[in-house]
Amino acid sequence: MKASGNSFAKSALSLGLVAVIGTSLLSGVNQATAKRIEQQERRVVLEQLGQIILPDRYDNVLQDDRFSFADETWFPQGQEVVAYRARRGGQPVAVILRFIAVDGYSGPIGLLAGIEADGRLAGVRVTSHRETPGLGDGIEIEKSDWIRSFDGRSLGAPPATEWTVHRDGGAFDQFTGATITPRSVVNAVRLALEYHERHRDFLYDAPATPEREKP
């Protein structure tokens, strides 16, 4: 009786140990994957910052002259927005906002929007998304020129009522069989422009805070 009690306890202990080891291994793999995805996105962001505002237009270090903030009115779902400032001789050239469009077809769409000091869009790029290949992924610059349709646009051009896709009476193309993705991106970019219009001084004057890399 005693012997079988002991062996039961041993089995339970071994099973428990296996479960603990398995769980920690899985959590380790998950953490490593998350870190890899984050590093990959950071690399994409750095590359795309240079595409949106050409480096010869500013003399500061864009990725150091950054800070983050949150504002639920323009950037919903508690997201952290990052602002990178481009300056020349200390004067504002452009700000690049990093934020997400929250209502993509398959989830959030990571965006960078470069806004000139006068409120015109220098360019928009997608940093991450899970939209359907062949349907929603035309937002990627590698897949189509659609994202370039933001170049030079501002809050007045097109007028406010046309800041949406053709299907909704707007100035921006949708994709064949995929309206939700471009609608979401256009709306999020319009909100970013509105934020810039109302908070331009804050965007340029807020002190820079270094990026904290997750361990």
Ligand SMILES: Cc1cc2nc3c(=O)[nH]c(=O)nc-3n(C[C@H](O)[C@H](O)[C@H](O)COP(=O)(O)O)c2cc1C
């Ligand atoms: C499997 C599947 C994947 C889809 N992926 C997307 C997508 O990534 N982006 C998108 O805008 N629509 C996608 N759609 C189509 C949408 O459901 C919707 O029909 C389309 O965006 C048109 O929207 P509208 O009727 O509001 O114009 C997908 C549909 C299916 C069945």
